Amino acid sequence: MAKELKELTPRSENYSQWYNDLVVKADLAESSAVRGCMVIKPYGYAIWEKMQRELDRMFKETGHQNAYFPLFIPKSFLSREAEHVEGFAKECAVVTHYRLKTNAEGNGVVVDPEAKLEEELIVRPTSETIIWNTYKNWIQSYRDLPILCNQWANVVRWEMRTRLFLRTAEFLWQEGHTAHATAEEALAEANKMLNVYADFAENFMAIPVVKGIKSANERFAGAVETFCIEALMQDGKALQAGTSHFLGQNFAKAFDVKFITKENKQDYVWATSWGVSTRLMGALIMTHSDDNGLVLPPKLAPFQVVFVPIYKNEEQLKAIVVKAEQIAAALKAKGISIKIDDNDTKKPGWKFAEYELKGVPVRLAMGGRDLENGTIEVFRRDTLQKETLPVEGIEEQIAQLLEDIQKNIFKKAYDYRASVTREVDTYEEFKVEIEKGGFLLCHWDGTPETEEKIKEETKATIRCIPLDGDKTPGKCMVTGKPSKQRVLFARAY
Amino acid sequence: MAKELKELTPRSENYSQWYNDLVVKADLAESSAVRGCMVIKPYGYAIWEKMQRELDRMFKETGHQNAYFPLFIPKSFLSREAEHVEGFAKECAVVTHYRLKTNAEGNGVVVDPEAKLEEELIVRPTSETIIWNTYKNWIQSYRDLPILCNQWANVVRWEMRTRLFLRTAEFLWQEGHTAHATAEEALAEANKMLNVYADFAENFMAIPVVKGIKSANERFAGAVETFCIEALMQDGKALQAGTSHFLGQNFAKAFDVKFITKENKQDYVWATSWGVSTRLMGALIMTHSDDNGLVLPPKLAPFQVVFVPIYKNEEQLKAIVVKAEQIAAALKAKGISIKIDDNDTKKPGWKFAEYELKGVPVRLAMGGRDLENGTIEVFRRDTLQKETLPVEGIEEQIAQLLEDIQKNIFKKAYDYRASVTREVDTYEEFKVEIEKGGFLLCHWDGTPETEEKIKEETKATIRCIPLDGDKTPGKCMVTGKPSKQRVLFARAY
Numbered sequence: 001m002a003k004e005l006k007e008l009t010p011r012s013e014n015y016s017q018w019y020n021d022l023v024v025k026a027d028l029a030e031s032s033a034v035r036g037c038m039v040i041k042p043y044g045y046a047i048w049e050k051m052q053r054e055l056d057r058m059f060k061e062t063g064h065q066n067a068y069f070p071l072f073i074p075k076s077f078l079s080r081e082a083e084h085v086e087g088f089a090k091e092c093a094v095v096t097h098y099r100l101k102t103n104a105e106g107n108g109v110v111v112d113p114e115a116k117l118e119e120e121l122i123v124r125p126t127s128e129t130i131i132w133n134t135y136k137n138w139i140q141s142y143r144d145l146p147i148l149c150n151q152w153a154n155v156v157r158w159e160m161r162t163r164l165f166l167r168t169a170e171f172l173w174q175e176g177h178t179a180h181a182t183a184e185e186a187l188a189e190a191n192k193m194l195n196v197y198a199d200f201a202e203n204f205m206a207i208p209v210v211k212g213i214k215s216a217n218e219r220f221a222g223a224v225e226t227f228c229i230e231a232l233m234q235d236g237k238a239l240q241a242g243t244s245h246f247l248g249q250n251f252a253k254a255f256d257v258k259f260i261t262k263e264n265k266q267d268y269v270w271a272t273s274w275g276v277s278t279r280l281m282g283a284l285i286m287t288h289s290d291d292n293g294l295v296l297p298p299k300l301a302p303f304q305v306v307f308v309p310i311y312k313n314e315e316q317l318k319a320i321v322v323k324a325e326q327i328a329a330a331l332k333a334k335g336i337s338i339k340i341d342d343n344d345t346k347k348p349g350w351k352f353a354e355y356e357l358k359g360v361p362v363r364l365a366m367g368g369r370d371l372e373n374g375t376i377e378v379f380r381r382d383t384l385q386k387e388t389l390p391v392e393g394i395e396e397q398i399a400q401l402l403e404d405i406q407k408n409i410f411k412k413a414y415d416y417r418a419s420v421t422r423e424v425d426t427y428e429e430f431k432v433e434i435e436k437g438g439f440l441l442c443h444w445d446g447t448p449e450t451e452e453k454i455k456e457e458t459k460a461t462i463r464c465i466p467l468d469g470d471k472t473p474g475k476c477m478v479t480g481k482p483s484k485q486r487v488l489f490a491r492a493y
Numbered sequence: 494m495a496k497e498l499k500e501l502t503p504r505s506e507n508y509s510q511w512y513n514d515l516v517v518k519a520d521l522a523e524s525s526a527v528r529g530c531m532v533i534k535p536y537g538y539a540i541w542e543k544m545q546r547e548l549d550r551m552f553k554e555t556g557h558q559n560a561y562f563p564l565f566i567p568k569s570f571l572s573r574e575a576e577h578v579e580g581f582a583k584e585c586a587v588v589t590h591y592r593l594k595t596n597a598e599g600n601g602v603v604v605d606p607e608a609k610l611e612e613e614l615i616v617r618p619t620s621e622t623i624i625w626n627t628y629k630n631w632i633q634s635y636r637d638l639p640i641l642c643n644q645w646a647n648v649v650r651w652e653m654r655t656r657l658f659l660r661t662a663e664f665l666w667q668e669g670h671t672a673h674a675t676a677e678e679a680l681a682e683a684n685k686m687l688n689v690y691a692d693f694a695e696n697f698m699a700i701p702v703v704k705g706i707k708s709a710n711e712r713f714a715g716a717v718e719t720f721c722i723e724a725l726m727q728d729g730k731a732l733q734a735g736t737s738h739f740l741g742q743n744f745a746k747a748f749d750v751k752f753i754t755k756e757n758k759q760d761y762v763w764a765t766s767w768g769v770s771t772r773l774m775g776a777l778i779m780t781h782s783d784d785n786g787l788v789l790p791p792k793l794a795p796f797q798v799v800f801v802p803i804y805k806n807e808e809q810l811k812a813i814v815v816k817a818e819q820i821a822a823a824l825k826a827k828g829i830s831i832k833i834d835d836n837d838t839k840k841p842g843w844k845f846a847e848y849e850l851k852g853v854p855v856r857l858a859m860g861g862r863d864l865e866n867g868t869i870e871v872f873r874r875d876t877l878q879k880e881t882l883p884v885e886g887i888e889e890q891i892a893q894l895l896e897d898i899q900k901n902i903f904k905k906a907y908d909y910r911a912s913v914t915r916e917v918d919t920y921e922e923f924k925v926e927i928e929k930g931g932f933l934l935c936h937w938d939g940t941p942e943t944e945e946k947i948k949e950e951t952k953a954t955i956r957c958i959p960l961d962g963d964k965t966p967g968k969c970m971v972t973g974k975p976s977k978q979r980v981l982f983a984r985a986y
Binding site: 030032034035038042046065066067069070073078089090091094095099100102107109121122123130134343430 | 538563613630
């Protein structure tokens with residue numbers, strides 16, 4: 001019965017429904033009473049915390065500090081940067097009043113018309129404007145540079161169609177905002193953070209990514225150049241997993257942030273910004289999970305191992321738990337996290353299904369016979385394989401197994417991506433192939449018009465102009481005009 | 494010159510100005526372009542992060558998990574709990590629209606009147622309502638209880654008079670929200686978290702606190718009982734440093750959250766909530782700091798030790814830095830954080846003043862002669878004393894010194910508080926004594942009317958009814974009516 005409650009729609013039947021089922025049933029997140037806003041449940045939040053901790057460490061190791069800037073942005077700030085306002089004014093939450101009062105009937109509250117703000121405030125959709133307005137006071141000379149700040153925050157973009165983690169009105173993210181004395185230094189910073197994101201995606205999330213540059217159509221509103229990491233989901237759709245922007249002097253000019261150079265001249269400051277969000281949770285789910293539930297990379301699992309005792313009576317349970325605690329101590333000494341589930345209101349079968357659903361990388365089970373024989377059942381979530389091993393030295397086995405799982409799920413995702421990435425040379429072929437999903441590497445003439453035509457006719461977008469790989473020139477598959485290199489097309493989340 | 498720029502208004506001259514000077518000049522925070530909202534600068538945020546890390550560990554050790562709930566609350570939710578709406582509707586940011594559009598002149602943006610929300614959204618001033626609306630779906634039976642969630646978040650209360658950290662429109666905090674099967678369990682939880690807060694305040698912030706119960710006037714809007722920790726600032730004013738509320742079944746009734754008990758009956762769920770905020774930064778500053786700047790408890794200092802080389806030439810600098818790095822390695826091995834400041838654009842004198850201002854607990858300085866003699870100058874921020882010690886084994890000395898500083902600043906604050914806490918028995922004496930500041934322990938008849946009269950006539954409030962200490966009954970200093978025990982009065986932030 002419990003099993004049924006937890007059952008997911010199979011991916012082959014309805015991928016989108018499978019995703020929604022999984023997010024809710026594995027206790028990751030749910031919709032709230034506020035349209036488009038989600039509740040991130042404790043288990044989902046614990047995964048996000050693990051991600052935060054690793055990213056935060058990587059940011060600090062690359063010289064960044066955290067700070068906090070206001071939630072609200074004066075409406076007029078948005079208009080200062082022409083492209084920025086185009087990109088963000090359309091979908092924002094606007095605060096117009098600062099007080100409620102009791103209604104005439106005395107049974108509720110209404111907005112107090114006398115408490116109208118002189119200038120409306122926008123709930124930040126991103127913080128370039130308020131931050132550059134602040135940096136103006138922090139920067140006088142090249143000695144004040146670089147400024148390397150990051151902020152962990154919530155942001156709001158009023159999306160009409162929302163999906164848990166992938167597209168929500170409010171989401172959590174980090175946004176780095178740096179200020180530099182030269183264009184070269186800012187560009188190097190944008191690239192450095194792109195590499196941090198790629199490192200994190202591949203080595204912690206076990207998600208292979210393509211590093212690249214966005215086309216003008218897909219560029220961040222206000223950026224000179226947007227770098228990105230692009231991932232491929234199991235259903236053949238792409239997902240932008242992180243972006244790093246070289247902002248040139250656009251925001252410095254919009255907020256009049258000048259500095260005295262080493263050569264004693266005045267110049268505008270150079271900027272970058274870069275961010276990843278709770279959207280990464282969606283990428284994590286859609287890269288590794290299966291019809292039984294979540295599959296988590298060991299490096300991001302809230303607990304890496306779960307121990308389930310299988311017992312006939314209280315006495316046997318006690319004996320098994322004693323053994324479990326010895327194993328737990330040995331694992332903890334190796335830095336491995338473990339949960340012992342000795343809850344006696346749930347049956348082992350229920351627990352097995354539950355921890356499969358929640359993607360715990362390794363499950364240990366021990367029964368009366370194991371206790372006698374000095375053995376233990378070890379189940380790995382990624383391949384669903386189990387074997388019985390001696391308890392003696394099990395911590396070594398598990399440490400190795402966790403490493404294997406981390407590598408194996410990356411390899412699986414990598415091989416899948418390789419199997420659905422292909423070069424396509426004609427637009428006719430493209431229209432056929434795009435229906436099958438995956439990444440298509442094609443020549444493009446570099447114009448927004450051609451990109452727009454392809455998007456309208458096929459729903460595919462240029463995910464990026466890859467930084468690595470084949471740079472052979474060719475001819476645009478649509479117009480036949482010259483192309484500098486193949487670019488990456490896909491339908492995307 | 495640098496020294497002057499960093500100079501603070503002396504406390505004796507203008508305490509309030511000293512506080513503002515310190516917050517800004519020590520790079521803790523500053524006002525933003527948005528009225529009442531602050532920017533928390535990297536150094537200030539690093540202290541807040543240290544606080545967060547310790548508190549988060551304590552919450553998890555007491556069985557709590559983090560989660561995340563929406564920033565917005567539907568307006569109607571606020572009205573569900575009668576007292577709650579009274580307390581929070583008056584000062585809130587109201588979102589009425591979800592889109593901007595280009596203005597008629599084409600040079601700015603205006604609110605799009607067509608994008609009006611059907612129901613306004615309130616930026617959370619606290620999250621009881623949205624969380625209990627969520628818990629409704631999480632709780633069916635006693636088996637689903639307790640729920641022990643915490644959230645780290647930003648909240649907004651539209652304050653008319655704001656001060657950095659102490660009272661800002663937006664602030665950062667944590668709010669714990671727990672659900673229980675019995676009143677006893679919920680009360681025990683509220684008390685447990687009060688103790689966690691007191692432990693944190695005393696053993697990490699080095700701030701002595703009085704644990705107590707709030708009078709009805711000062712109770713949280715919607716609570717049955719509010720527990721608090723009260724601290725005393727250097728200027729003799731009190732500051733509420735944390736609260737823990739027993740909410741009874743008020744929110745469960747407002748949001749119809751019932752459960753099946755072990756006895757198979759239906760009952761409403763029992764609740765607590767508890768929180769501390771960036772206001773603690775204000776308490777930290779006003780408890781320990783002096784006219785030279787911040788004084789930080791070693792346990793919360795972003796770096797506990799700073800090393801300043803004093804050198805005549807490049808060669809000497811190199812030799813000193815080699816030594817500094819050996820010392821740093823020895824300190825790090827003991828878990829002590831250190832910054833080596835070998836920036837050669839600043840003079841040692843400037844650095845000394847800067848790190849005093851920033852409250853670094855221990856400063857090490859080494860010059861050419863020290864290098865020859867195998868000695869080092871050790872300066873402690875709390876007492877401003879310095880001595881020259883052998884470099885050999887200096888890490889042991891510093892470890893001990895950091896412990897001493899942590900204890901010493903607590904003792905200093907404790908002794909100060911003891912010196913300005915006195916029993917007062919008549920209202921005439923009270924009116925005289927309250928002008929001198931400090932805590933006054935007085936008998937009170939337990940009525941809101943008497944409390945209100947005292948507040949109006951003297952600006953003093955009942956900070957709390959202390960849980961510990963003298964419980965001898967007496968007579969109210971104002972009305973002469975019976976009093977169960979002395980209560981704590983003060984003027985407060």
